[in-house]
Amino acid sequence: MTAAVAGTGNWSITRLAQALEKKELSSEELTGAALDSIDTWEPALHAYLSQMREHALDSARASDRARLADEKVSLLSGIPIALKDVLCLENQPVTAGSRLLEGFTSPYTATAVARLKAAGMVFVGKTNCDEFAMGSSTENSGYGPTGNPWDPACSPGGSSGGSAATVAARSVPCSLGTDTGGSIRQPASLCGVVGFKPTYGRVSRYGLIAFASSLDQIGPFTRRVEDAALLYREMAGADPMDSTTLSDPVEDPVPQLSAGVAGLRLGVPREYMGSALSPGVRAAVEAAIALYQEQGAIIEEVSLPSTDLGLSTYYVIAPAECSSNLARFDGVRYGNRLPSELAPLTEMYLETRRKGFGPEVKRRIMLGTYVLSHGYYDAYYRKAQQVRSLIANEFSTVFSKVDALIAPTSPSVAFPLGAKSDALSMYMCDVLTVPVNLAGLPGISIPCGFEDGLPVGLQVIGPRLADAMVLRVAHAYEEASGWKDEAPKLPHTLTTGEAL
Amino acid sequence: MASQVTAGPAVEDGGAPGISAKYEAVIGLEVHAQLLTESKMFCGCRADYAQMPPNTNVCPVCMGLPGALPVMNRKAVEYTILTALALNCTIPEESKFDRKNYFYPDLPKGYQISQYDMPLSLNGHLSFELEGRRVRAGITRVHLEEDTGTLQHAGSVLHTAASSAIDYNRCGVPLMEIVGEPDLRSAEEAREYLVRLRQILTYLGVNDGNLETGSMRCDANVSLRPPGDSQLGVKVEIKNMNSFRAVHRAIQYEIARQAGLLDMGEKPLQETRGWVETESRTVSQRTKEYAADYRYFPEPDLPPLQISRQLVEEITSQMPELPEQKAARLVTQFGLSSYEAGVLTATRASADTFEAVVAGGLPPQAASRWLLGDVAKLETEHRTRLAESGLGVAGLVRLGNLVEKGSINGTTAKALLEELFLSGGDLDDLVQSRGLSMVSDAAELRRMAEEVIAANPKSVADFQGGKEAALQSLVGGVMKLTRGRADARAVTQLLRELLSAE
Numbered sequence A: 001m002t003a004a005v006a007g008t009g010n011w012s013i014t015r016l017a018q019a020l021e022k023k024e025l026s027s028e029e030l031t032g033a034a035l036d037s038i039d040t041w042e043p044a045l046h047a048y049l050s051q052m053r054e055h056a057l058d059s060a061r062a063s064d065r066a067r068l069a070d071e072k073v074s075l076l077s078g079i080p081i082a083l084k085d086v087l088c089l090e091n092q093p094v095t096a097g098s099r100l101l102e103g104f105t106s107p108y109t110a111t112a113v114a115r116l117k118a119a120g121m122v123f124v125g126k127t128n129c130d131e132f133a134m135g136s137s138t139e140n141s142g143y144g145p146t147g148n149p150w151d152p153a154c155s156p157g158g159s160s161g162g163s164a165a166t167v168a169a170r171s172v173p174c175s176l177g178t179d180t181g182g183s184i185r186q187p188a189s190l191c192g193v194v195g196f197k198p199t200y201g202r203v204s205r206y207g208l209i210a211f212a213s214s215l216d217q218i219g220p221f222t223r224r225v226e227d228a229a230l231l232y233r234e235m236a237g238a239d240p241m242d243s244t245t246l247s248d249p250v251e252d253p254v255p256q257l258s259a260g261v262a263g264l265r266l267g268v269p270r271e272y273m274g275s276a277l278s279p280g281v282r283a284a285v286e287a288a289i290a291l292y293q294e295q296g297a298i299i300e301e302v303s304l305p306s307t308d309l310g311l312s313t314y315y316v317i318a319p320a321e322c323s324s325n326l327a328r329f330d331g332v333r334y335g336n337r338l339p340s341e342l343a344p345l346t347e348m349y350l351e352t353r354r355k356g357f358g359p360e361v362k363r364r365i366m367l368g369t370y371v372l373s374h375g376y377y378d379a380y381y382r383k384a385q386q387v388r389s390l391i392a393n394e395f396s397t398v399f400s401k402v403d404a405l406i407a408p409t410s411p412s413v414a415f416p417l418g419a420k421s422d423a424l425s426m427y428m429c430d431v432l433t434v435p436v437n438l439a440g441l442p443g444i445s446i447p448c449g450f451e452d453g454l455p456v457g458l459q460v461i462g463p464r465l466a467d468a469m470v471l472r473v474a475h476a477y478e479e480a481s482g483w484k485d486e487a488p489k490l491p492h493t494l495t496t497g498e499a500l
Numbered sequence B: 001m002a003s004q005v006t007a008g009p010a011v012e013d014g015g016a017p018g019i020s021a022k023y024e025a026v027i028g029l030e031v032h033a034q035l036l037t038e039s040k041m042f043c044g045c046r047a048d049y050a051q052m053p054p055n056t057n058v059c060p061v062c063m064g065l066p067g068a069l070p071v072m073n074r075k076a077v078e079y080t081i082l083t084a085l086a087l088n089c090t091i092p093e094e095s096k097f098d099r100k101n102y103f104y105p106d107l108p109k110g111y112q113i114s115q116y117d118m119p120l121s122l123n124g125h126l127s128f129e130l131e132g133r134r135v136r137a138g139i140t141r142v143h144l145e146e147d148t149g150t151l152q153h154a155g156s157v158l159h160t161a162a163s164s165a166i167d168y169n170r171c172g173v174p175l176m177e178i179v180g181e182p183d184l185r186s187a188e189e190a191r192e193y194l195v196r197l198r199q200i201l202t203y204l205g206v207n208d209g210n211l212e213t214g215s216m217r218c219d220a221n222v223s224l225r226p227p228g229d230s231q232l233g234v235k236v237e238i239k240n241m242n243s244f245r246a247v248h249r250a251i252q253y254e255i256a257r258q259a260g261l262l263d264m265g266e267k268p269l270q271e272t273r274g275w276v277e278t279e280s281r282t283v284s285q286r287t288k289e290y291a292a293d294y295r296y297f298p299e300p301d302l303p304p305l306q307i308s309r310q311l312v313e314e315i316t317s318q319m320p321e322l323p324e325q326k327a328a329r330l331v332t333q334f335g336l337s338s339y340e341a342g343v344l345t346a347t348r349a350s351a352d353t354f355e356a357v358v359a360g361g362l363p364p365q366a367a368s369r370w371l372l373g374d375v376a377k378l379e380t381e382h383r384t385r386l387a388e389s390g391l392g393v394a395g396l397v398r399l400g401n402l403v404e405k406g407s408i409n410g411t412t413a414k415a416l417l418e419e420l421f422l423s424g425g426d427l428d429d430l431v432q433s434r435g436l437s438m439v440s441d442a443a444e445l446r447r448m449a450e451e452v453i454a455a456n457p458k459s460v461a462d463f464q465g466g467k468e469a470a471l472q473s474l475v476g477g478v479m480k481l482t483r484g485r486a487d488a489r490a491v492t493q494l495l496r497e498l499l500s501a502e
C-alpha cells in the first residue's frame, strides 16, 4: 500500500474524490488498495463470488487518464465499488448466489450499473448473497456464507451480506445491494454501515436478477449518508427498459442533506418498539430518538396497526412472484443443465432445478406455486394484495402527520452463523423492514451504536418519493452522533504487516 | 385413450354428414393473429422474423435472460383495440397483463405474458351472410399476448425426439387472440367466420392472414348436443389446422366422430385433438386430466394499462371502411351486383384496385368485368397483382376504354391485355404499329362490304331468298378483309342495310 492511500479506508466518497481531483491520489492506487484489502479480508469474510482485478485496474487507469487530461469527470469517477452478484455487468459472471448459474456470463449491463459505469466508477467484484436474494444471513448462498467483519463467526445479515461486509471492512467505500424485504437495510444494520433502499420505481431494475419484481429495489451501501445520496442521485430516474420506473423528476438529495431536523416531525411507530427487540437495540434506538429530540425534532409516537401482518403478507407475495421469476432457470438456454448427457425434457427440468437450487429457493418456489394455484389464489394471493394495500394506506395516514419515521432496522444484532436453523426464525429478521417494501417506501439503515460489540442499526422511513427527506433525517443523526468513524479490526487470525 | 385409435368416417369437402337431425354442433373458434408491428411485443427486436437465420432476431428481453424486463409495444395495443372495435367490442378503461405460467422449451421465461381477467376488449360480434342467412357470432374478447419460439424435433414429437432445436426468432412477436363464442353451428359457418375474420384483419392491416405460415392460427372447440338443448356437450379442442380447407374438414370430421360415439352410447372425452392432414382425421393430443394450472397472476413488471377514451376515439377515427360496408357501397354507388361487390371486396387490395380503376376513368361495369374476368385469371396464373404487372392500373383503364369507345375489339383487347400484363409496353404504340385499331371509318367499311357483296352473288341470292344463315358468310368475308378489326355486329347491320336497299 502506498503512502497516499494509507488511512483512506474511512474516507467519504467526497473526500476521496477531492484527493483524486487534486491528484494527491490516483484511482489506480485507490483501486489497488481496495483489491489488496479485499484479498486480506477474504479468508475471514468470503464476501466475494468473483473479483475483477484487471478489469478494475483498467477502469481505474482510464479514470486517471481522464483526470490527468483535465477532462470534465464525474465526482464518482475512479471510486471503487462492489456489486451484489444479482446485478449484470457485460461479459462478467453473474450467479445470483446460485449454483444453477455457475459459469454464466451476462451479455449486457444493468441500467443502474451502466449509470455508475458512465460516471467512471470502478467495479472491483461481485459480492456474495443469499441465493437469488432469498435470505437474511447470506447463509443461503450456493457458495458458502459470508462473515461479519465485526465478528467473522457471525452473519453479516442478508441477502446483500457480501456488499455490506466489504464496505464495513473498509475494503471499498461503497457497494450496491438489493432490497426486497430488507436485504439492504438489515445487513447494513448488522454490519454497522449505511444501507439505503430508495422508493420503489426510483432506480431501474433492468439487469437485476429478479426475486420479487414488485418489491425489489437497488440501493447503495456506504459508510456515509452523503455517499449514499451521491450514488442514489447517479442511479435514480426513469429508464425506458423498466416500465415500473417512475417518471417523476428526481429531487437532488445532496443540497438538503445538512438542513437538519429542527422542527421536523418524526414518528416512532409503537409496533416497531415491541418486546421482540433485544435490550441493546432498544437502548441504542431510544438514545437515537433522544438525540433527534436534542436536534430540535418533534418526536411523536404513532401506530401502524397492521405491522404484524407484514411478514405473512410478504411471504405470500414474494414467493408467488419468485416462483414465476425463477421459472426461466430451466437448463434450456443458460446456466447448468443437468443431467449432462442428453435426457428427456422432464428429466432435464427436474434435475436442473433439483440440483441447481438450494433448499430455501425451492421452499419459496413451492410456497409461491401453491398460493397461485387454482382454488388458492383468492385465499392467499388476492388476500395478501389486499393486506398490502392496507399496510400502504396506514403508512399514508401516518405520513399525513409526520415527516419521517424512525425505528430499529433489525430486532437484534448480528447472530452467529448457523444460529437460525429454522426458516421462521430467519424470516423474523425482516419483521421491521418488510412493511416498507410492501408499501414501496424509501428506507435507510444507519449505525446507531453497539450491543456486545456488534453494530445496531437505526431505520429511517419516509413517504413515497421522499428519498431526499429520508437521507436528510439520517444525515442529521450521523452528524450528531459519532458512529461513522467506528471500524472493525482485522481479525488476529489474519496476519498483516500494515494497518488499514 | 380409446379415442386415439377410433377410426373416423372419411370426410370429403362438401359432403356434410347427415347428422343434423340428431345432434346440433356447437363450435367456437379461437384465433391467434401475429400483429404487423415493426418490433416485438416487449423488446426492440423485429416482429418480422421471416427469412432470418435461427436465433438471430433475439435480445436479452425476448430470450428471457436473467434480469431482463419487458417494455410494452404501444402500437400492438392500438392494433388490438382497432381490431376489437372492428369486431364491435367494448374497450374497458382499465386493462392489465398477466403471467401465464408453464414450462416449455419454446417459452424462455417459463411464463407467457398474456391477459387473463382484464383483457383489452370484451363482448363483440362478427356477423355475416351465408347462403342467404345472416349468422351472428359473438366475440368473447380480443386480447394481447406474446408469441413463443419454434421447435424442431429430430423425431415426431418433443417427448420422444432424440433431440430438439429451438429457434427464438418468433419469441415475443405480438400475438392477438380473438376468442369466439360457441355460436357457430356447422363446419361451413366456422369456415366462413374465419374467412370474414381474416378479411377484417387484413383490411385493418394488422395481420397478413396467412394460415399456412401460421401468422394466423385457428383452434376450434367442437361439441354436440341434442337440437334445442341449451346445455353444452363435452368440448373437444382441435388444433393444427393450417388452411381454411383444413378447418372445414377437421370440424366436419370431428362432428362425425363425436356423433359416431354418441350413437354408440359413448361420451366423447374432454380433450385436445390434432388434425392430421395426411390422414384426414383428428388424433388425441392430451386429455383434460393433465390440463395445466397456469397460475395466472398480474404481471408485476408492467403497470396496469389505462385506456383513455381519447385514444379509443383516435383509433375509431382511423378505422378504414370494412369489407361489408365497402361491398354495400359498391352496390349502391356503382350499381354492381352483390356477387360482384362481394368478390371485389374480398381483399382490401382488390377493392382498392377496383376503385382506382374506376377513379382512373373506366366505367364501373367494365372495371368489374375486367377485374373479375381476365385480370383475375392472369393475376392467379402468374401470381402477380395488376398494380405490379407490366400493365398497371392506368394501363387497364386505357385498354378498357379503347374497347368501350370501340377502338379495338374484345379479342384484340384480350391478346393485348396478356402481352402488356406480362411484358409491359406502350398500349398506343402496340395498337398503332400492329394496325390493331378498328376500321371505324364508315366509308371504308361500306366500300369493303360492297366488295364482298359483289364477290359473293350466291350468298346474296340465298339471303335474299330468305336464308338468314347466308348473311353470316358475308359478315365473315368483311371481317376477313378488315383482318378482324371491325365490330361484327356493326358489319351485320351494315350488310342488312345494303342488301335490303338493293
Ligand SMILES: [Zn+2]
Binding pocket: B040, B043, B044, B045, B057, B058, B059, B060, B061, B062, B063, B172
Ligand atoms: Zn428481443
